[in-house]
Amino acid sequence: MKKGNIVEIKIDKIIFGGEGLGYYGDLAIFVPMSVPGDVLEVEIISLKKTYGRALIKKIITPGIDRAAGDKISFEEHHGCDFAMLKYNEQLKYKKLMVEDVLSRVGKVDLDKVEISDTVGAENQFNYRNKVIEPFARKNGKIISGFFKKRSHEVFEVEENILQSQLSNEIISRIKELLNEAKLSVYNEKAHKGILRHIMVRTTSFNEAMVVLIIKGKVDSKIEEVLNTLYNENDKIKSVYVSINNKRTNFALGEQNIHLLGEKYIKEELYGIEFNISPTSFFQINIEQTKKLYEKAISYFDDIKNKNIVDAYSGTGTIAMILSKDANKVYAIEIVESATRAALKTSAENKIENIEFINGKAEEKLIELIETGNQIDSIIFDPPRKGIAQNILEKLSETKIKEVVYISCNPSTFARDTQILEGLGYKLTKVCPLDMFPNTSHIEVVGKFLKKG
Template identity: 35%
Template sequence: MDISVKIGDILEGEVIDINYEGGGVVKKDNFTIFLDKGLIGDIVKYRVVKVKKTYGIGKLLDIIKPSDHRIPSICNTSEECGGCPFQFFKYTNQLKWKEEKVKKDIEKIGRLDANIVKHIIGMEEPYRYRNNVQIPVGFKDGEIAIGFYESGSYNIANMSNCVIQTEISNEIIKTIKNFMKEYNLKPYDRKNKTGNIRHIGIRTNENNKAMVIIVTGSRNLPYSKELIRILTENFKDIISIYQNINSGNGPVVYGKKFKKLYGEDKIVDCIGDLKFSISPNSFFQVNRVQTKILYDKVKEYMDLKSEDIIFDLYCGIGTISLYMARQAKKVYGVEIVEEAIKDARENAHLNNIENVEFICGSSEKILPELKEKGIKVDKIVVDPPRKGCEKQVLDTIIEMNPERIVYVSCNPSTLARDLKHLSESVYKVKEIQLLDMFPGSIHTECVVRIERA
């Protein structure tokens, strides 16, 4: 291809799509350029910053004419913050784009008919939904800054009122920032190994109780007693405060060491009529309202019978296992993280559910062991991380030959890849339901019904 675009060129064009990181897509003489920002329909000015053989990268300089889909954001840092690139996008158009994105992945990657994708289920109120956040701490213009990273960088968008997290979380962050200024505590510098605080984690439950996690770069947290006093005096709903120690240089927020400074060991939250005891680093869906809808759809797709033996792979702290258990004969939850299995067993006891068994180990190892014990599975649910299922896990599932599989995914691309593998065996993908678990972001949750042909 004869590329007429050069690094440094300042060009104009219309945004025709949104890329998988939330930025705009423009064309110059049929050459695709991915921008850091922009909505479909925006007429924009941009600078070309990188040119490859088949595409370019551009930085948005100005919106010459805003799209009809663009709305004013209610977030004061949305111009900078990379956490919610869709804050300017009409919510109905957010949902439409997410639905089309999944359909494209299902067709192009999964080689499946997009008509099996059902309309996305959105939220009535797409704000204040996030019950778990980890917020970076650093410097900006010489001042302490606490907020999510700017799009495409490690610069912090200094926020005062994040509209996707709870109001108590915003107030706790303000209080910690003021505390750091008053006691001259510095953000942690990874390069020089100086300073103290590098992230703030906050979990909240349905009753607006909060667990606070202060992530430090070393064991030293000066004035910790004063911090506990200030937080607990200002917020009667703080039930737990932890220090987490993370001296690593990588992107992982939490280190292995959690030290309880105050209050309860865990926070308890609910989905439906079930209670779940949650450790500081346990996985729990961030959107409580949509999770109830998601798990109801899982139960519907599983078509549970009282004689069913169920395997729940990547079961985490047992949320889906316990949600299904009352309608099944027995549920086996499998999870490789030992701490999560301990929480799962505690949650079974908390809810007086006895027909579940939680096993620590990898799915590809545990499934054959269960088969050797004579345990025949009827149905399997999988809820893997964003990277999807390992091929060995999928092959083991196929070998186990359940009559039905329900696949829960937060990454449509890896989901489509895995569905292609399953559909090339004896299984047929019947239906995919989408849910907007993450309004304002580019992400979508999918739940899939798969049946043995």
């Protein structure tokens, strides 16, 4: 077997991460965009001692769960790495992937945990309220879009089928204006050029914030482009320029300059209006967010009269929802602008039983516990890397019996589950939720109770 060989294989299963797995003799071959039951002609693109990776060249016989059509690549599916599956089957395989990673990484006995079916979405398209696209230059023209799989080559699609229609409209227009202005595009190898990314945040009120991310400084050409865009479209309520002069893959820079309109856009959830800045964490699919938070809150035995910590609180969304019934909520968040937005939101909504704490969760939570504050329950909603082990160890030394854990990464959730189980907590319930239809990403909610 060599790189470049064309072989025929049958796909047996989908593994965590969304790729199909089949065998050529004893060699495991991972194939993106494949479906169990597919018989495929594939091209080997990389080889290790025990496995290889391949791309589909031709579908010989489609698996029964494959969506209709003859699209075979990530690019043909508009950057949607699970769109080759019928939607109900996406939900089925997401549950199977969660079970697999809990068993394999978390060492969880699945027979002793209540695992719900994946909570699906009514809207499979145009659900993203935030998008960041990198710029590139192709055939002398400024484009934006997705990175191809395992590369930094940008490819453009006519319409991004997952982001809001307003985002598509704004990004299409700003590219026209940037091409007219003949601005340079950032080259990461040379670390030269101006245009890096475009970010658009939209709301359920069909309003938008535009953030142009550049290297260098705001000059008259950039101001002219953004003024034209803002004045043409009354749905654009806020415009920023983010200065990112570092050699980094992270999009937003450290300096975010407010240029036009309001400093915040507003989103409404459970009767509370939230202020969102360029750096604020806010869930990307508002309809599924409501289901996610309802599920998470339902995992508390009782909220009334409890003191609850919301670790990794972002703009305070969960904290403010909990505050309606809880005695007190402590909201911990590292991003200062998100904490400021949360304070503004709580004041505007006359919410007085939340204490907002700005700083690292692993430091501030420990401080909170050590100062003797009564804490009855805790909810974690960490970034993809999961929860620092010292937080979990400190948690196990307290009297906190009830933990609810929201995760955007089932792999780190499973890792943390194994740590929590070793520290005296028991995973009792898990619910996968499809926050990102047509992608392989899965959100998970889990409930832990202290043993004994």
